[in-house]
Amino acid sequence: MSDQTVRTRLLFFGRLAEQVGREREVDIPAEGCTIGALRSKLADDPELEMLAPGRGMLASIDQQVVQDEAHVRSGQEIAFFSPLSGG
Amino acid sequence: MAVESRLTQDSIVAEAELGRFMTGLGDAGAVVSFCGVARSSTREGEKVESLQLDHYPGMTERSLEQIARDGSERFGVSDVLVIHRCGTIQPGEVIVFVATASPHRRAAFEAADYLMDRLKTEAVFWKKEQGVDAARWIEPTDEDRADLDRWR
Numbered sequence: 582m583s584d585q586t587v588r589t590r591l592l593f594f595g596r597l598a599e600q601v602g603r604e605r606e607v608d609i610p611a612e613g614c615t616i617g618a619l620r621s622k623l624a625d626d627p628e629l630e631m632l633a634p635g636r637g638m639l640a641s642i643d644q645q646v647v648q649d650e651a652h653v654r655s656g657q658e659i660a661f662f663s664p665l666s667g668g
Numbered sequence: 669m670a671v672e673s674r675l676t677q678d679s680i681v682a683e684a685e686l687g688r689f690m691t692g693l694g695d696a697g698a699v700v701s702f703c704g705v706a707r708s709s710t711r712e713g714e715k716v717e718s719l720q721l722d723h724y725p726g727m728t729e730r731s732l733e734q735i736a737r738d739g740s741e742r743f744g745v746s747d748v749l750v751i752h753r754c755g756t757i758q759p760g761e762v763i764v765f766v767a768t769a770s771p772h773r774r775a776a777f778e779a780a781d782y783l784m785d786r787l788k789t790e791a792v793f794w795k796k797e798q799g800v801d802a803a804r805w806i807e808p809t810d811e812d813r814a815d816l817d818r819w820r
Binding site: 641644660663668 | 721787
């Protein structure tokens, strides 16, 4: 990862939003990173540790659910949320 | 073929929606409708004061559109209508309304069943039961996932 970072806004929904608020800003590398790397970075904050990989929280980029291998760049819309429950 | 989906904060009046749906039909021989209604008690028997449905503007509407379109294409039904609430819902109110129409009944029944199984686990909502003392987030159960697996 380079030293250059870009401030990026994250959105939260469902149980996660209730616990940590609706949105938060984070610095990501200027060249982007994977969702998995972003999760690990966020999970260093004890308040966001439930975002660590494998903890069941889902991620989306530009409103499409993605896996941890997905690559994200600044300017894209990134969201994290608990499992869906409609109907 | 008409496929319509709608997200609303307002009450769903099922009989009015069904009436409107049937008015627009061509030569359908079968119409099936389903209402999901907010229960007044939890699975454990505790009173529910209200239900909160969180959603992701844009992504939620598209998930409803996609599910409605998939149901229509998979079963070859002539018409599909899906309406889903968001926001605060009182016990007894309709959360979700689904209607399907087809030349013969089997496709209409199966499409409605399929739509509900998809909506339960794949529509972009987060549901919370507000009880008297505490609130609880609802997440899909093993039963919901098994229901969805029937269509794979």
